[in-house]
Amino acid sequence: MGILGIIGLIVVLGCFGVMSKTSRILLSILLAGSLYYWYSISAVFHGGSGPDMGQLQIAMTLLSANIGGFVVAAVLGMMKKGSTSEAHYAARKKAFFAFLVKWGAIYAVYAFAGGKLIDLAMGEDGVGWLFMRVWGLYGFIALLLLWLVFKPKKAA
Template sequence: MLFALGFLVVVGGFCFMSKPFRLLFLTVFCLSLVYGYSVSYHVNGSGPEVDEVKMLLNLYSLNIGLFLLACYLGYQLNASHSAEMYQRRRLATFKFLVKWGVIYAIYSFVVQKIINKFMDDGDIGFFVMKAFGLYFFAFFLFLVFAVPWLFRRLSARS
């Protein structure tokens, strides 16, 4: 059931994407699959190294982020009334992503170093910040969908 739902989300996302983003996403996705297949587990049978797992998680995060960005920009392209409106929306989206991306990267780097220092392990901070990023993303999606619903519900009562 979950696989079917995921398949429908991906097919729907591909319908929104523009052709260049679709090609870019498929290229990154295929390269991620090739890298995932070629990690040392398949080469010598001893299992992947920690650095390979880190790279694989980063590639999968890149895939998810690129998929969401391509879907969002495709939606904005379809929802815009003119090319100028789409250009303004796209520019605003990229400004938002750069600003908050830099803030999150600095925060993630600092917290990762603090965790590594106190835990005496060079890798635990990476995995903690990946888990934090996943939970933060889920909370962000909850806010995006729940807050407008709550405002509509409260304004209907007034």
């Protein structure tokens, strides 16, 4: 294990340390279910040609749910530790979830529309979804940066 692996392990353990007990339990259940699903579709253990596109989409969605749940639980744990009171934490949590809903909805529309356009251009279903899953975030960040650079300035 290299130095980056050790640093990653320390960060993960630190994040688990700030998470609530409920978050740790829910993430453990999600991870166990994901591992079971990934094992069940694995061609290595069952022989055959491997998972079909639908199974691959579910597996990648489970991976994203694990990573996203871990990050959200860690951020909430850090916000709770850094808050001065329960009311302060509630306000910060509300703002955090409002941010996630707003930008999550924007990204979901972008990923859906981009995936459908790629499917239409390629003439095959599922390719756009896979492309947007792998490269979509980079395109979204690039478009966001272009919008921020070229948006009209408000008059003072």
